[in-house]
Amino acid sequence: MAVGSAAGAWRRKWDEAVINTTRRHLYLAGFMGTGKTVVGREVARRLGRPFIDLDEMIELIAHRRIADIFRVDGEERFRQLESHALRLAVVAPGSVIALGGGTPLQQANQSILAPTGYTVLLTGDWPTIWARVKDTIAERPMLAGATAGDRQAAAQQLWMARKPGYESMAQAVIETSGRTVADVADAVVERYIFLATVE
Numbered sequence: 001m002a003v004g005s006a007a008g009a010w011r012r013k014w015d016e017a018v019i020n021t022t023r024r025h026l027y028l029a030g031f032m033g034t035g036k037t038v039v040g041r042e043v044a045r046r047l048g049r050p051f052i053d054l055d056e057m058i059e060l061i062a063h064r065r066i067a068d069i070f071r072v073d074g075e076e077r078f079r080q081l082e083s084h085a086l087r088l089a090v091v092a093p094g095s096v097i098a099l100g101g102g103t104p105l106q107q108a109n110q111s112i113l114a115p116t117g118y119t120v121l122l123t124g125d126w127p128t129i130w131a132r133v134k135d136t137i138a139e140r141p142m143l144a145g146a147t148a149g150d151r152q153a154a155a156q157q158l159w160m161a162r163k164p165g166y167e168s169m170a171q172a173v174i175e176t177s178g179r180t181v182a183d184v185a186d187a188v189v190e191r192y193i194f195l196a197t198v199e
Contacts, residue, residue, distance in 0.1 A: 025089075025117030026096045026192050029104045029166060031159050032140060033132035034122035035176050035184060036098040042185040043192075044096035052097045057085045070141035078141075083108045090116045102142070105165045113169070118195040120188055121170035126156055128177040171195055 026043065028036040037053050044051035055066055058081050062069055069078045082100060086109055089097055097117070103109050104119060113119055124132075130152060137143060137151045146154035167173070172191040176184050 023093045024196070025094065026188070027104070027113055027117050027119040028096070028098045028122060028188070029119050029170060030101070030122035031124075031129060031162060031166070032101050032155075033129040034124050035132075035181065036122055038181055039122060039176075039184050039188060040096050040098040042181055043188050046185060046189055047096065047192075050092065050095045052089050052095050054082070054085055054089060054097060054103060055100050057089060058082055058100075061085055061088075067139060067141050067144070070144065075141075079106055079108075082106070083112075086112055101162070104169050105162060110169060118172070118192060119170050120191055121166050121173045122176050122184070122188075123166075123173055124175065124177045126159065129159065130155065 026047075026049075028040045028043075030036050040053070041051050058069075058078075059065055061084065062081055064072075066078065069081065079102075082103055083106065086099075086103065089095065090112060104113060133140070133155065134152070137155060138148070140155075142158060143151055143154050172195060174184060174187045174191065179187075
């Protein structure tokens with residue numbers, strides 16, 4: 001293939017990728033403490049796209065904190081609100097959306113995520129995750145039933161239980177341990193563009 005033809009083919013592929021990323025969402029998935037929100041805001045800034053934190057959206061819809069929804073109405077009701085919020089979030093194309101820790105593991109949500117965007121999983125090793133969340137762990141609804149002495153073990157057990165589900169639904173995986181927000185954002189943007197070019 002001539003140089004000019006190769007350049008033209010690459011340009012067309014790049015144009016298609018740009019169209020795909022403006023049409024399809026970027027979903028950030030992962031366990032608590034992997035940086036979904038802080039990285040998502042930075043990625044959205046770089047791409048010039050809207051940013052949506054799904055947990056914040058749920059609280060706006062319900063007019064209550066997530067911890068209060070869990071405490072008063074239970075997890076089942078929370079999951080219903082979560083799916084409702086996700087359906088609202090995907091209406092406008094091309095957003096960067098930070099999912100809740102359990103969002104992509106729910107079957108009802110998987111049927112929304114797959115056709116509307118690319119899911120990038122943010123991961124970390126357990127010591128790093130624990131260092132990030134230990135000071136706020138008592139506020140995490142999924143661990144509300146654990147005693148103070150059992151919270152680390154309960155959190156690690158939840159992390160291990162969720163890992164296979166996360167890995168099975170993600171289209172790309174980014175390690176966050178020992179990396180800055182800017183470094184992780186670079187990696188996320190790179191994978192997002194790559195996923196769009198190979199679609």
